[in-house]
Amino acid sequence: MAALIDKLEHAPARLICGRHDNRPDVLLEILHEVQATEGWLSDDALHTIADALNISRAEIHGVVSFYNDYKREAPAKHCIKLCHAEACQAVGSGALAAHAKNKWNVSTGGKSADNKIELEAVYCLGNCALGPSAMIDGELIGRVTSERLDALIERCIEESECE
Ligand code: FES
Known part of the structure; x- marks a missing residue:
């Protein structure tokens, strides 16, 4: 039984819950912080949060599944967010x-087979005048062309191979 408990314990989630005094009313903040730290919300993290806040796992799963921003799978090494809002669509983000x-x-919403890159649709990066816009690992890039996108993806893949 102890091995099962050890396996499910998620130390970073436990620490973050503790910093919030294990208060269930700040569940959203805790989930955001765990995701910001870990990159996603694992089953172990959710189990630990439920235990720390003394709420059911069903309650947490309800919250996590309601918001699209929460990731339930480990992210790829590099994340490419491509803006699909109106201004960027008008200048070729769909292409x-x-x-x-x-x-x-x-595919949009998917990962490469080698888990090096993932492509995510976002809706306005605040860079509308310089669309189509993308964000690669947090770096905002404007006037993205297919050639430029290729170069950025190649850079991501090369960096992945050096890591
Ligand atoms: S519409 Fe794409 S950055 Fe605003």
Whole structure:
């Protein structure tokens, strides 16, 4: 039984809950902080949060599944967010997503087979005048062309191979 408890314990989640005095009313903040720290919300993390806050796992799963921002799978090494809001769509973001799928076999909302890159749709990065816009590992990039997207993806793949 102790081994099962040890396996499910998630130390970073326990620490974050403690910093919030294990208060169930700040569940959203705790979930955001755990995801910001770990990159996603694992089953172990959710189990630990439920235990620390003394709430049911069903309650946590309800909250996590309600918000699209929470990730339930480990992220790829590099995240490419491509803006699909109106201004960027008007200047070709849809064609960029299609290019990424054709050339790199990565669909929007999916990951490459080698888990090096993932492609995510976002809706406005606040860079509308310089669209199509993308954000790669937190770096905002404007006027993205298919050639530029290829170069950025190649850079991500090269960096992954050096890590
Ligand atoms: S619409 Fe794409 S950055 Fe605003």
